[in-house]
Amino acid sequence: MTAAASPQDAAAVVAELRQILVLISARTELAEVSADTPLFGSGVGLDSLTGTMLLRQVQRRYGVDVAAEDLNLDALESLSTLAAFIAART
């Protein structure tokens, strides 16, 4: 366990998260989504169903329970905030 994750780690996590997003949304165009695009709202349009699937995959893959640690789910603002949240805990 290290205190701060390196930028390379976060970038690799973003790439993996993007793949997960494509799988759960069945939207291939999300393979190009920028790391800073909002996940909620018109950008990616995360909702209760796809959000739950994303959190479940994150827990399975990285062992990080975002919902248990982040009451407001701020980590789900964008792929880069989610990757940073994960990288800080793995």
Next chain:
Amino acid sequence: MIKCVIWDIDNTLLDGIYLEAADQLPDADRELAGVARELASRGILQALASRNPPEAADYVQAVTGLEFAAAECGWESKAESIERIAAELQLGQDAMAFVDDDMLERAEVSASLPDVVVLTPEEAADAPNWPQFNPEVITAESRHRGEMYAARRRRESAAQEFGGSREEFLRKAGTRITIGRGSQQHVPRLHELSVRTHQLNSAGEPWTQDELARLVESGEHVVPGVMLADDFGDDGLVGAAVMQTHPAGAYQVPLVMMSCRALGRGALDALLAWLCDAAAVAGAAEIQVPCLVTQRNVPMRLALAAAGLRAEPAEVAPDGRAIFSRRLTGQLPELPAYVEVRDRL
């Protein structure tokens, strides 16, 4: 309370063995098929778990006239089949009963899934008289629950084949969401939703019919209900909320609830958008949703976050609740084009 009965096929729902039929397939077991239809009419889901090829399920559906909410036909153990059905229908094992004529199958299920109620066909024949098979309220939605789950199976397999985005699929499926204020006629279903919803429920406790009957008449509350339908089927009243319309500054929403059948179909997002809009139009500056924070209702928190509601400070009170709120300024969440807003449901 039992919410789903899972039936074996051979010598249980069928009067004989499907694969051993020489030239004529066995008929339905009249008594047990009648029991299954009676329980279905009370809103209890019917499902199949059988060591038979998948065509057997279609055959049983045809000869019994039942709509099965789930069917697991294959060669795996009955316990595995029941676990799959529980996951698919999102039911706890203590809400499921299993009927099989085979003693070994019953023993295997009892040993691996001790919370499942395991019955012989003789016991099942008497089950309609037992309290756990007699729900307190039976609404139009509960009577058609089996059909709705069957529609859901067709919808899900069409969605998987579709390949495009969820939103495109919702449009293609002819999704229709109607939101309007509920009245006395909706009270039994509102109560039922408050008891049965967990993943998409902010309050985390049942609301009585008396309370709800008072609130739909109250001049200081609005109780919007959400109806959901598409080309696959009509789910009826799937969700609702209670919003307090005083004091003027901040409107409190002590209850938001939605059936899990509506998950991923835009209904909860539409309800939250309706609440924000109605509060803003009435001049409220803020909307507040106290939400019990549990592992189970994470989907509710996701919907609140998607609608721009946040807990400030981000703390859970000793009663397990956090108050999620948003100012009603700037861009409010929008209603999708397939949502129809009416004054009364």
